[in-house]
Amino acid sequence: MAVFILRRLMQAVLVVLAMASLVFFGVYLVGDPVWMFVSPDMNQADIAAVTASLGLDRPIWEQFGRFLWSAAQGDLGRSFVFGEPALGLILSRMPATLELATAALVMAILIGIPLGLYAGLNPDRLGSRSIMAGSIVGFSLPNFWVGIMLIMVFAVMLGWLPSTGRGETATWFGITSSLFTLDGLSHMVLPAFNLALTKLALVIRLTRAGTMEAIHQDYIKFARAKGLSHRRIVFVHLLKNIMIPIVTVIGLEFGTLVAFAVVTETVFAWPGMGKLLIEAIQRLDRPVIVAYLVLIVLLFVVINLIVDICYSLLDPRVRLGEASR
């Protein structure tokens, strides 16, 4: 186990390094960030002074070398736009994104698994067919459009929920989150649902497929013959056996929920790190872009690791050492 984890972490360092250099040079190719910051009234000497103060007058190799040197010491640079350390900036926005992603994931699981089970157990009923048709809609509608529609219907027309923004926060066991207040929750419903929508469709489909396959297996028949109740068969024997693909997918999807909630955060003016990223890209705020992606790579590595460990817990036949080859 320890060797496995160590090997994974070494791989992660290589991936982070490759990622950082790709992004660093990629952003350099896009354009000179100085033009995004300087005020129009500045003359050439002022612009040159800003360029120099941000270190952008140096050759790109030197800039990269300096970046690597300070990154090795844990400093990912200061945001050009905010003047603050990029990593701190991202971490300060992280709680908002994490709570949104968690709420979305919980929604997807709590709604998706029961619906998927129902559809898998009763594939021919009208209800099941509607669920499956609905899940196609969930997959295929653009997130941006759905978000706007949710706002129009539930905030503008019906007036039930707030349209945008994060609600009040409260602190509980040292965690500050808007999940702990009524106002916060009401602000959370629409963006979390919007973010959950595609994952919800995914969970429904996975659960249904797994159910339909497992229901004909011998162990289910045996359980029936043994006289176990329907409820016990479905919720203990069947559910446990179809969980492996669902856990894998949910694990990986949680990563994408956190990393790329950009669209939902933009539509709902959610002060998370996705919005920070998109604005950094628009303004060529290189330190923030690089730091963000480095952080995301690490996040995915950790999630993959946790998923692998979960496997071995769910299914004793899985050996971690072999999984990594």
Next chain:
Amino acid sequence: MIRYRMRHCQRPALVALTAIATLGLAATAAAETLTIGLAAEATSMDPHFHNLTPNNQIAQHIFDNLINQDEAQRLVPALATEWEPIDDLTWEFKLREGVTFHDGTPFSADDIVCTFERAPNVPNSPSGYGTYIKGKTVEKIDDYTIHIKTETPYPLMATDVSTIPIISAAHCDATTEDYNSGAATFGTGPYKFVQFTPGDRIVLQRNDDYWGDLPEFEDVVFRPITSDPSRVAALLAGDVDMINIVPTADLETLEARDDVALHTGISNRVIYMHIDHWREQSPHITAKDGSAIDNPLRDQRVRLAISKAIDREAIRDRVMEGQSIPAGQLLPEGFFGVSPDLEAEPYDPDGAKALLAEAGYPDGFRMVAHGPNDRYTNDARILEAIAQMLTRVGIETSIDTMTNSVFFSRASSGADGQPEFSFILVGWGAGSGEASSPLRSLLATHDPDAGMGASNRGRYSNPEVDALLLEALGTVDDARRDELLAEATEIAIGDLGIIPIHYQVNTWATRAGLAYVPRTDEWTLAMTVTGE
């Protein structure tokens, strides 16, 4: 919480149960909190960190300048009550007495000295105030009199000074972090700092000891809502009371509603075409068969033909939904230094064809026009329309638009550090509110050593214009300077150094019952929002 109650009030039927208890409170509270949805977010509460509209407009609430700019960018007394040049190199400012900062310390000349020291030297600042401060020396005469000296006669003193927020000498050493946290955010302005949560909100509270007129709203919340449809929806849902930069596509819908009021005003921003004046052969221009030709844009007749071929009224009506005013120069009328004689070039496609034939291009030529697609209102669509209009008179124009981070880098220093494009759509907002700003940056000969023509991406150069501009920049007498700037503008526009398209018109939307005074500098200020 107050804002939330207001939402309830508007729909008592839906939430009758919860609202009944709070209705009494809401009726009084609703008048006092103003929530504003902004299209762009301030990056810092440090007034000297980044000289950029989203930051400046927030700073203006908390801090005063020596001189403020009113809604039409005219200079009005603020912390200075009087100012005048006492000799060619010295300006005297009389300071307002009896003003205190939000932390209770009294305002005096020491604060000005400190501000002029700190403003150009903020660490990590991506664009600070050095431009307005360099070459000026502040001298304290007594507690309420200062002299600002320059090395050469400097008529724009009052304009420059009107851009710099004054901080308290007690917090002269404060860092940007101290301002963001509120530890040092004490100004003399009409609002006090309460809270800054990046990405989420800025909360301000009225300064009841303000020296000027008290604003109507006691509490103000600014929320960044960058997505256009979401910002409009937030207003319609009653989550915000006011939004800026209303997308032109939504104007018609909003106008038809009686729970929304629109407030429209012209801006100081001109949208114009910049033209390759200096290359013998321009990289994005060829003959119609694709063969290389000499740069036709160096011929004044060709430039005039292009100007005549553009139907500015059609652009206003069909692309801008009425939100523009056809432009004939650098700033709309009413601003300092504009010429009374310049009108927008009338649409004349036949005249354009005749001019092209006269210049030796009876069959026209082929050209690629470049522009940003996310910087100015409807920028890419304006460029599309212009390309079609030019193609109609024989200049076969295709367009290439790109995101502004790519565009400005390439347009300013793309190939070998020189502007890369032949024919571009750009805009210029005159922050100083007078004509020397665009003349100096866009039309003066590009000269890094002299600091002239910094944004002259067409490299237009006319010694006559340069001479008039230099004379104007050294003329303290307002009337004479006004004439000189107008004359320089007339010559440069006569040469078609740039081709003006239109002045942008900006719209703010509020819930019905609120009034706002639109500003030419596009700032959104809570001070000038009033109930009816």
